[in-house]
Amino acid sequence: MYEYHKLTAEQKAELVKYRLSQGYPPHSPPHPVQDKQFYLLTAACYEHQCHIHTEFRRQQLLDMIFDKFGGSGNEEMSASALTTNLRICAWVVLPNHYHLLVQVENFDVLSDLFRRIHGALSRQWNIEDNITKRKIWYRWSDRAIRSERHYHTTVNYIHYNPVKHGLVKSPYDWVESSVHWYLQACGRQWLRDCWTQYPVRDYGSDWDNF
Template identity: 65%
Template sequence: MYEYRRLTPTQRAELVQQRLSRGYPPHAPPHVVTDKEFYLLTAACYEHKCHVKDECRRQELLNLLFDVFVTAGMEIRAWVVLPNHYHLLVHLTNFDELSRLFRLVHGRTSYQWNRDDNVTRRKVWYRYSDRAIRSERHYFATLNYIHYNPVKHGWSHSPYDWCGSSVHWYLANFGRQWLRDAWIEYPVRDYGKDWDDFEQDGY
């Protein structure tokens, strides 16, 4: 979205034409893979503003995400909620349900937070993205990426310092050594740089 804004009108028209020629919608990213079991789901606040600014609000969002996704038969395997975006590692039972679920979550939170902040017609969320998990390596690298996200973005010095993350659930249920072993065996490195280079022999 942000790179598109910096383009000239001619460059924008060329980009839209390229997308259309490939069968993609003009602006929204295409959902290339829709038949996997596990997905990394990401949603960001509009213009990356910090609308999820306090711990209470982050917990409110997380509670709603679990309520909506679990009610729909989905399983959230890992999560992190930051002041301006969040990531989920989810086991999906119906890919086509995603849009409806995000509309529910983002609609309710937008309405409530705008009321709380005494503003009207403020756009809180932009959109969500999905990335299919291709293999076991991809799965655990994604898990580590989610837990490391607060450090990556400068919100904490250690994954264990950030409350709005599943790292504490994994710590309680699997232990610190399990987390360390997973980090060593499935390092994040340049995670996301070459998405489609992960092996195809996964779930």
């Protein structure tokens, strides 16, 4: 993610030139696949600083996400979600990044939704911390879900993420995660069977190393 900062001026210029030749923005991550039904969305804090360091802020972020993105499962969607036709299928919020598994009909709405959420929280958190013009967020990225196996493995990856990053010993110990929603809606045995049938293994070992 931050390898660009380590390049020389000549290497940076060459990389930007190549990206432009491929039709990509000069620095932002490309979004080459925009016609799928499900996506894993990931957003990270700038330089992976832990700006979402309290349960209150993580819940505040989740509340705004559900307000802008929409409901989960069979829950009633908010007014904004009805206009974007977007549903959240799984989620986890960590101190310095978060993951969402979403079903979306119009990929084009995502950039605006992230911009609204991140912009509002950046302003509020900078005021709370008495800091001016601090950059909170770096970017968001997406990964199209390719199959049913990919979908369920992604659910497991999201729920295991707090354990992967050494924050807790069990996925059930992390509050800001959809594992609790699945536990209530589907039961512990369903989660165990899903974990056994769709193991995470080294899922995400390359593309999500921010």
